Amino acid sequence: MSLPPFSYAEIEERLEDMFVELMPEVIQHLTEFDIQTQDALLVLVENAAATSHGLAFQFGERLPRAFEIMDLDTIELWLNQAIDVFDSKGLYGAIEKLDELESVAKHAQEKLTGIAFEDVAGILEHFVIGLNGRKLKIETDRECYTDTETLFLPSMVNQFTEKEDNFSLYKCMTVHLWAQTWFGTWRHDLFETLEQFENQRRSLQWLHTLEAIRLDACIQRELPGIHREMIRLCKLANIKPLSALDIPHTEKLKSTGSSVEHSLDILQKVYALEHPENIHFLGRLKPELVEHRRNIRLAKEKDLFRKAIAHILEEKTSKKISSLSDEEKKSIKAEAVPNPDVPEGFSYKLELDGESIEPPEGVSSLMDSIIQDLGLIPDDYLVAAGDGGYHFEKDDDKPDSKNVWSGTYHEEGAFLHKEWDFKRQRYKKNWCAVRELDVHTAKSSFVNETAQKYSGLIKNLRRTFEVLRGEDKILKKQPYGDDIDIDALVETWADVQSGMEMSENIFTKMHKEERNIAVIFMVDMSGSTKGWINDAERESLVLLCEALETLGDRYAIYGFTGNTRKRCEIYRVKSFDDLYDDATRARISNIKPQDYTRLGVFIRHFTQVFADVEAKTKLLITLSDGKPEDYDGYRGEYGIEDTRMALVEARREGVHPFCITIDREARDYLPHMYGKTSYVVIDEVSQLPLKVADIYRHITS
Amino acid sequence: MIQAKALKPEEHFIDEEPYYEAIGEEIEVFLAAYQQQIPILLKGPTGCGKTRFMEHMAWRLKKPLITVSCHDDLTASDLVGRFLVSGGETQWVDGPLARAVRHGAICYLDEIVEARKDTTVVIHPLADDRRVLPMEKVGELLEATNDFCLAISYNPGYQSVLKDLKQSTRQRFVALEFDYPSSELETRIISNETGIDEDMASRLVKFAHMTRNLKGSGLEEGASTRLLVHAAKLIKAGISPVTACHTAISQALTDDAEMLSAVNELSSSLF
Ligand SMILES: Nc1ncnc2c1ncn2[C@@H]1O[C@H](COP(=O)(O)OP(=O)(O)O)[C@@H](O)[C@H]1O
Numbered sequence: 001m002s003l004p005p006f007s008y009a010e011i012e013e014r015l016e017d018m019f020v021e022l023m024p025e026v027i028q029h030l031t032e033f034d035i036q037t038q039d040a041l042l043v044l045v046e047n048a049a050a051t052s053h054g055l056a057f058q059f060g061e062r063l064p065r066a067f068e069i070m071d072l073d074t075i076e077l078w079l080n081q082a083i084d085v086f087d088s089k090g091l092y093g094a095i096e097k098l099d100e101l102e103s104v105a106k107h108a109q110e111k112l113t114g115i116a117f118e119d120v121a122g123i124l125e126h127f128v129i130g131l132n133g134r135k136l137k138i139e140t141d142r143e144c145y146t147d148t149e150t151l152f153l154p155s156m157v158n159q160f161t162e163k164e165d166n167f168s169l170y171k172c173m174t175v176h177l178w179a180q181t182w183f184g185t186w187r188h189d190l191f192e193t194l195e196q197f198e199n200q201r202r203s204l205q206w207l208h209t210l211e212a213i214r215l216d217a218c219i220q221r222e223l224p225g226i227h228r229e230m231i232r233l234c235k236l237a238n239i240k241p242l243s244a245l246d247i248p249h250t251e252k253l254k255s256t257g258s259s260v261e262h263s264l265d266i267l268q269k270v271y272a273l274e275h276p277e278n279i280h281f282l283g284r285l286k287p288e289l290v291e292h293r294r295n296i297r298l299a300k301e302k303d304l305f306r307k308a309i310a311h312i313l314e315e316k317t318s319k320k321i322s323s324l325s326d327e328e329k330k331s332i333k334a335e336a337v338p339n340p341d342v343p344e345g346f347s348y349k350l351e352l353d354g355e356s357i358e359p360p361e362g363v364s365s366l367m368d369s370i371i372q373d374l375g376l377i378p379d380d381y382l383v384a385a386g387d388g389g390y391h392f393e394k395d396d397d398k399p400d401s402k403n404v405w406s407g408t409y410h411e412e413g414a415f416l417h418k419e420w421d422f423k424r425q426r427y428k429k430n431w432c433a434v435r436e437l438d439v440h441t442a443k444s445s446f447v448n449e450t451a452q453k454y455s456g457l458i459k460n461l462r463r464t465f466e467v468l469r470g471e472d473k474i475l476k477k478q479p480y481g482d483d484i485d486i487d488a489l490v491e492t493w494a495d496v497q498s499g500m501e502m503s504e505n506i507f508t509k510m511h512k513e514e515r516n517i518a519v520i521f522m523v524d525m526s527g528s529t530k531g532w533i534n535d536a537e538r539e540s541l542v543l544l545c546e547a548l549e550t551l552g553d554r555y556a557i558y559g560f561t562g563n564t565r566k567r568c569e570i571y572r573v574k575s576f577d578d579l580y581d582d583a584t585r586a587r588i589s590n591i592k593p594q595d596y597t598r599l600g601v602f603i604r605h606f607t608q609v610f611a612d613v614e615a616k617t618k619l620l621i622t623l624s625d626g627k628p629e630d631y632d633g634y635r636g637e638y639g640i641e642d643t644r645m646a647l648v649e650a651r652r653e654g655v656h657p658f659c660i661t662i663d664r665e666a667r668d669y670l671p672h673m674y675g676k677t678s679y680v681v682i683d684e685v686s687q688l689p690l691k692v693a694d695i696y697r698h699i700t701s
Numbered sequence: 702m703i704q705a706k707a708l709k710p711e712e713h714f715i716d717e718e719p720y721y722e723a724i725g726e727e728i729e730v731f732l733a734a735y736q737q738q739i740p741i742l743l744k745g746p747t748g749c750g751k752t753r754f755m756e757h758m759a760w761r762l763k764k765p766l767i768t769v770s771c772h773d774d775l776t777a778s779d780l781v782g783r784f785l786v787s788g789g790e791t792q793w794v795d796g797p798l799a800r801a802v803r804h805g806a807i808c809y810l811d812e813i814v815e816a817r818k819d820t821t822v823v824i825h826p827l828a829d830d831r832r833v834l835p836m837e838k839v840g841e842l843l844e845a846t847n848d849f850c851l852a853i854s855y856n857p858g859y860q861s862v863l864k865d866l867k868q869s870t871r872q873r874f875v876a877l878e879f880d881y882p883s884s885e886l887e888t889r890i891i892s893n894e895t896g897i898d899e900d901m902a903s904r905l906v907k908f909a910h911m912t913r914n915l916k917g918s919g920l921e922e923g924a925s926t927r928l929l930v931h932a933a934k935l936i937k938a939g940i941s942p943v944t945a946c947h948t949a950i951s952q953a954l955t956d957d958a959e960m961l962s963a964v965n966e967l968s969s970s971l972f
Pocket residue numbers: 720721722723724746747748749750751752753754882890894926927930
């Protein structure tokens with residue numbers, strides 16, 4: 001049974017509630033939909049209005065046209081793109097984006113049969129790392145090419161009418177680009193060679209085709225499954241596969257052991273011929289780009305390798321590198337050993353005075369990368385360099401933290417989380433961006449004062465927590481165990497004498513409680529906590545830390561606040577690794593009320609943090625005033641339902657969520673969000689640590 | 702329950718030579734350590750031949766082999782023994798370690814770090830030159846004969862703060878490092894063990910390498926020799942290579958949907 005649609009007046013009223021005015025003809029248009037659609041569209045208008053009323057108006061104006069060419073999901077996507085633009089470029093930029101509705105619609109249509117990069121990126125990234133060689137990254141660009149560190153693929157493939165085939169094409173393009181890096185297309189300085197030709201464009205095109213033929217044969221030998229797929233796609237697209245191209249002199253390219261040198265030889269012979277059309281999987285060769293990348297990498301890796309050598313020498317000889325003679329600095333050798341797994345047919349191992357050396361972590365892959373570029377480890381790489389103070393940075397692409405924080409929008413450096421939209425009963429993907437910031441460590445007497453103020457309580461608490469620490473218990477009447485339970489045995493004996501069956505439970509067993517708990521406290525720093533609640537939170541944290549220190553459990557404390565979905569912020573007060581030291585104490589003191597509370601995203605975030613923590617029991621305790629509210633529509637039922645969903649997800653991941661609400665009255669939605677047993681309401685600081693002790697007892701017993 | 706595992710050590714003689722391809726000098730080192738009565742630590746990822754190696758050595762030395770797979774509930778009493786009741790009387794029953802000491806057998810404690818920490822207390826006196834097993838419950842000190850041998854295994858890949866082998870333990874042992882064999886050797890192992898042809902075996906090994914490339918980039922561990930043996934057996938029984946890899950290898954490595962697709966794409970690209 002469905003309700004009648006909203007009337008003109010009803011729609012107008014809802015719009016008034018959001019302070020949005022729309023043209024009469026737009027409202028008229030809205031009356032024509034069923035109530036679900038109307039509701040969904042009004043939610044979108046509301047979302048837009050949360051960003052800017054001007055945007056909501058512009059969005060509404062274009063709705064009738066949008067509805068002719070897009071479905072509801074696409075409309076949402078289109079609006080979200082405009083909202084994103086709004087954040088960086090303001091209303092005018094957003095309107096420009098809205099005006100692109102025709103192309104957004106077309107794109108969406110293509111997406112139905114096509115495959116978007118983002119849908120398969122996860123698979124392709126794993127796939128290409130599984131293939132041999134340097135770990136390659138994958139990104140999108142207009143053309144398909146590689147710089148030998150990243151493979152660039154189109155953001156969408158829709159050449160075929162079946163999704164499966166389009167995915168196949170993505171895979172084949174990936175493999176061909178990988179093959180360039182693995183089978184040595186870039187071993188030779190192509191730039192220089194190509195310069196000798198009059199028409200460089202032509203020579204590059206020919207070289208690419210020759211190399212493609214050579215690589216195709218390599219792929220056929222090494223990855224026959226993929227090769228079959230390539231042939232199949234060519235048939236589908238009605239073009240000749242590479243192996244069937246009729247180009248003179250290319251037979252040799254197809255045999256084992258052929259290299260880019262052969263392609264260059266043949267290039268001289270075919271250069272003048274007409275180039276065949278329509279060659280698949282090709283993309284482009286970009287020698288200038290590769291040259292640039294490669295030079296940077298060669299220099300960096302040579303430097304790293306020589307330092308690594310120095311490090312090894314220092315370890316082996318127990319001498320400082322500066323005290324070694326020039327001869328001694330060259331005493332590590334690289335010996336070739338046959339290895340059928342690599343195209344060169346052999347790899348290298350390091351030796352010192354004829355004894356082989358196991359390269360340290362990271363150096364093996366460094367050697368592999370050097371060999372991938374050069375085919376061998378040149379002699380001048382084997383000269384120890386530097387002071388031996390060797391720092392091998394595995395990942396030097398870490399973004400500079402300053403740049404990360406200065407970004408206004410969620411790109412690099414932020415963690416993206418989904419959000420549950422109860423009205424539409426589905427998740428909004430990558431909806432919220434979380435960043436980690438540091439709390440000031442300005443000195444403050446707050447902690448000392450608190451500790452003094454509650455010194456009696458703290459003593460008590462320590463005792464309570466000590467009991468919690470659990471001692472070895474002797475379990476009685478066990479079916480098996482370390483010792484006889486004499487009492488039980490006597491009892492049983494009596495039973496047997498009186499004709500009853502003998503019990504087997506006559507052992508004692510030592511039960512060792514190995515505590516293995518990790519707790520994260522997430523502390524509400526929203527504006528609504530300003531005043532006594534914030535003080536209470538900070539005082540509670542001091543008491544908690546004092547008490548938890550006696551337990552020896554791992555615990556972390558983070559503050560959270562935010563201003564719209566794009567600026568969700570967490571403040572590290574104490575990570576699992578931080579000690580409860582002066583700096584941590586200062587950070588507790590400096591927790592200040594800030595903006596709004598968007599609970600769900602933080603619960604998701606810390607659930608994810610827990611995924612990397614090894615612990616039997618994972619506790620996520622929220623300290624809050626219990627009002628999930630944010631500026632952009634995250635309030636009332638929406639916020640409550642998202643929070644509830646995030647809690648369900650957390651439990652599914654094995655995290656026990658618990659909420660301690662500091663308030664003077666209980667809220668009726670708390671049991672709905674947290675479940676009856678997983679929240680408490682307190683109105684006095686002194687109650688809090690005892691409640692925490694209760695939670696501990698409850699969860700760990 | 703451990704009682705059920707306390708099989709008679711004399712049943713553990715291995716009559717037929719277990720197939721084992723030596724990777725380095727592990728056989729010689731083991732023999733030397735055995736003669737010198739030094740306990741042995743086998744280090745290496747799961748499924749790379751440690752258990753097989755122990756069976757092979759037991760056969761060579763003509764000693765019974767008692768294997769205990771350690772788990773996080775395994776206590777010292779499970780190894781040493783405990784009182785049981787039969788016919789209304791209590792009776793002491795040796796645990797596997799005590800049996801091995803008493804009968805001069807080889808005792809292999811697999812994945813020792815999984816066991817509760819108190820187990821190391823009972824193996825320490827056995828693992829230094831005292832070579833005794835304290836049996837507190839019965840007030841005895843069981844002295845090992847020259848035949849007895851203690852071996853433990855440990856997977857450094859799973860290292861974590863909670864589960865690391867203590868220095869005081871590891872420094873009592875001669876360590877043999879196990880790793881996946883070279884391609885050539887692994888191919889030979891697979892084809893000898895299962896009877897599939899060398900070409901198919903070498904493709905399986907290639908696939909294993911692909912998954913090993915992914916270790917640390919989404920996979921906790923690459924495919925072990927054991928998984929390859931499983932896949933090869935399925936292929937031998939008529940299952941297609943792609944399906945065999947999917948069921949015997951990919952599914953064993955991960956539950957993550959994207960990773961699973963990627964790994965499956967890798968295997969189908971090889972066959
Ligand atoms: N060096 C080897 N020689 C013979 N078979 C091996 C070898 N390495 C591994 N295998 C095969 O792999 C399987 C798993 O090895 P296993 O000894 O159970 O591993 P681990 O004890 O290290 O987990 C064996 O059953 C055997 O089929």
